[in-house]
Amino acid sequence: MEQTTLGSHLQIKKTAKRYGNKQVLQEVELEGKPGEFIAIVGRSGCGKSTLLRLVAGLEKASEGGVYIDSEEIRFIHPDTRVLFQDARLLPWKSVLENVRVGVKDGVIQKAEKALEQVGLSSRASEWPGVLSGGQRQRVALARALAGNPKLLLLDEPLGALDALTRIEMQQLIERLWTEQKFTALLVTHDVAEAVQLADRVILIEHGKIAFDVRITLSRPREHDSGFAYYEKLILDRILTKEKPESPSGNTGKNDNYTI
Template sequence: MATDVHGPVTTTGSSASAAVRVAGLSRTFDGRRVIDGLELTVRPGEFVALLGRSGCGKSTLLKILAGLDRDIDGTVFVPRRKATAFQAPRLMPWKKVWRNVLLGLPDKPERAVAERALEEVGLSHRADAWPKTLSGGEAQRASLARALVREPDLLLLDEPFGALDALTRIKAQRLVGELWQRRGCAVLLVTHDVEEAVLLADRVLVMDDGVIAHEAEIDLPRPRDIADPRFARIRAGLLDRLGVDATAEAA
């Protein structure tokens, strides 16, 4: 099923050729148009990273795709099976980790369903822990398990590593890359980190003035090496698009 959306976002009807299809999408807040006629296609199984300055509308777009913001104009097609992980893990402190993983699922699935997802993210040994006892990296892995247990065709990630320390962030990035390759779902990652985008994505988009202003195909072999001169060139080009002097940043 597919409809033009002038209010509720369409949550079904993405075709076999696209996991996400957006046409003429606009979103206005208090008279200010944050998203302005945006066009976007994400292919099934594709990993796309979305960059842009603060306030450019990245997170607003992700919330629309997640079905959390429906006051829109335009056409939006997304899979029925989708899941979102945010920068804050948003775990319920009064529920053990395994119960947090199953939170919101219909039909009261058994604990084994949560344990399989926790094992996939390397957290099965913390199934009975309370969220307050988890490290930042463990909490983020629990959030990923909660997303994966929904068997999504589209995984939406909103700055999921932003609050992690440098070493934990590297481990989390590697985990997400491995999960994506194993699961084969489409991924849209919103991030401020250009290096992270080039490291993980098949395609990097730059959002500006409410539209997708630039895109770069990342045709580098995996696993990627940040010391590769080709990696450095792509990163520098994206920084330039974002108005950042890569030479000055390196200095």
């Protein structure tokens, strides 16, 4: 499979979304640089999954717009792939043929390469129904990667997995992102997962970006005091809406936190 050398440049410009009289998102401004990994967190109903669907082109903004490489998105971009919580595999197709669905030109060798990257080459001829939940998600990830995406959108893809499988999938996603350098946008309710994977963590409250935390920990990340600081910083902001002190004792005057 061809390797992506540079991810998409993502721009969300004063974007709002309404459903009837209900305002879900309002004047969201966000820029993702090529190859950046951004995680979006927030309480249920805050609008984070809605924002992801707008970026995917699955829904249209009520105001403003979403741009990928300076092109306004009105439909799903050919260089964008989405990984959902449900693997959404086709039960009447083999594992390999499910992955092949994601290949733009249908070349089976590209599907085989993607399946190899997620460690499931030996299951290529099997049916999705015999796989575990974690294996099905690996197949879904392979299907997304087989399209050689420049932007990968992840909508709580690990939420239904057991703890050990979730860790393994986090490591897999991080490794593939490091190798292929696509831009990644992850929606998750798990703050530790966001800190583990992302360059930046975005918090959405009441349909707005409340703050933008840049994670400066080296990779691979250990659950040490630095990791705990970021996790507490974000959790405290979600739970109390107060800004915890930085390690230096300064509270800061803005919502962009960096050690």
